Amino acid sequence: MPASLVVGTQWGDEGKAKVIDFLSKDTDIIVRYQGGANAGHTVVVHGKKYVFHLVPSGVIYDQTICVIGNGVVLDPLFFIEECDRLQKEGFPVFDKLLLSDACHLLFPYHSQIDSARETTLSQEHKIGTTKKGIGICYADKMMRTGLRVGDLLDTSYQTRLKHLVDEKNRELDKLYGMPPVSYNDINEGLKFFLSKVKKNIINTAYYLDTELKKENEFFWKEPKVPV
The missing domain is CATH 1.10.300.10 (Adenylosuccinate Synthetase, subunit A, domain 2)
Structure with a gap:
């Protein structure tokens, strides 16, 4: 199956989120595979601004499943706060999100x-x-x-x-x-x-390996890669 990788090769803040947002509308699964809440990006939908830190911005698209992978370090209460905020803004986050059981x-x-x-x-x-x-x-x-x-x-x-x-x-x-x-x-x-998230916790490595064998479109999202 096709899979795309977005990587920043400078010092962060290169505009990766804009690229991902542009391409996400045609993507079935988006994977945030490392990083923490220090990274963030803004997406504008129909003139309204949405800010993301831990949750992949692909959550705004109906067809997209968002995965928080093994390499992410997760502040649990910050994560729930972000999910609840996005839920109130109309995005069914907890219905679309998978959380790695190996996430620290x-x-x-x-x-x-x-x-x-x-x-x-x-x-x-x-x-x-x-x-x-x-x-x-x-x-x-x-x-x-x-x-x-x-x-x-x-x-x-x-x-x-x-x-x-x-x-x-x-x-x-x-x-x-x-x-x-x-x-x-x-x-x-x-x-x-x-x-809040017990039903969302899975072995994402196994899940992604299985999905890669299907005809889905993937995005692997890297938050920051300094050189």
């Missing part, structure tokens, strides 16, 4: 540590991060210490989450002198998140 979850301690690290760096060594915790969450993914969306389907995740929060709070306190994050708040947020 981004928590408040990621953004706290991101901000603290950036603040402590001298001016010449600052990264210029958006302080939303994207890089810190990816670091946890590489260290195999993060939580994934699929982990929430088994309540044993709460034990792992408590250990992670305790560990990150020690880092926040001892290294940066920052206040702790609340395990209870994070856990309640995850319960709410799961109540």
